Structures are given as C-alpha cells and as structure tokens.
Amino acid sequence: MSPSKTPAEILNIGGTEVRISSPDKVVFPEPGLTKLDLVRYYLAVADGALRGAGGRPMVLKRFPKGIYAEPFFQKR
Known part of the structure; x- marks a missing residue:
C-alpha cells in the first residue's frame, strides 16, 4: 500500500461489516x-430509497475513474 493511500474503512451496516475502500477518494470534485x-x-436516505425501489430491476451508472471520465452501466 502506498503511503498516500488511506486505509479502508469498515462500517457496521445492519449487523454486517462493509469495507469501504479508498474512503477519501473524491467522487464529486466541485463540492x-x-x-x-x-x-x-x-x-x-436508505429507508425511503429502498421503499421506492423495492422489487424493481436496477441499473447502476458507474464512474470508476471519476465523474468526468467515461462511465459504464452495471445491471443487476
């Protein structure tokens, strides 16, 4: 691991440990x-968002190299 890279953060979400890699990576540069x-x-916002999205097909538009780079769609 390089010295400038922040270690992953572990959050307990609903009784499950979730690893957040690169927690300090800026995803929205302007703000x-x-x-x-x-x-x-x-x-x-999870409770309201999941209530509205429950049982529906989902598509996620991902920006792995930042908001200004080429995105791709992930379907689940």
Whole structure:
C-alpha cells in the first residue's frame, strides 16, 4: 500500500461489516465530496430509497475513474 493511500474503512451496516475502500477518494470534485461522504448519504436516505425501489430491476451508472471520465452501466 502506498503511503498516500488511506486505509479502508469498515462500517457496521445492519449487523454486517462493509469495507469501504479508498474512503477519501473524491467522487464529486466541485463540492469536494468523498466516497465515504457518499456512503453516509446513502445510509441517511436508505429507508425511503429502498421503499421506492423495492422489487424493481436496477441499473447502476458507474464512474470508476471519476465523474468526468467515461462511465459504464452495471445491471443487476
């Protein structure tokens, strides 16, 4: 592991340990929001979001190299 890389963060979510790799990676540069900020936001809105999305097919648009790089769709 390089010295500049932040270690993964482990969160306990609903009784399950979830590993968040690169928690300080900036995913939204203009407001300076990190990957961990995004995870915490999702946790805050999870009840309402899951209630509305339950039982529906999902497609996730991923930006692994940042918001300004080429995305791809992940279907589940």
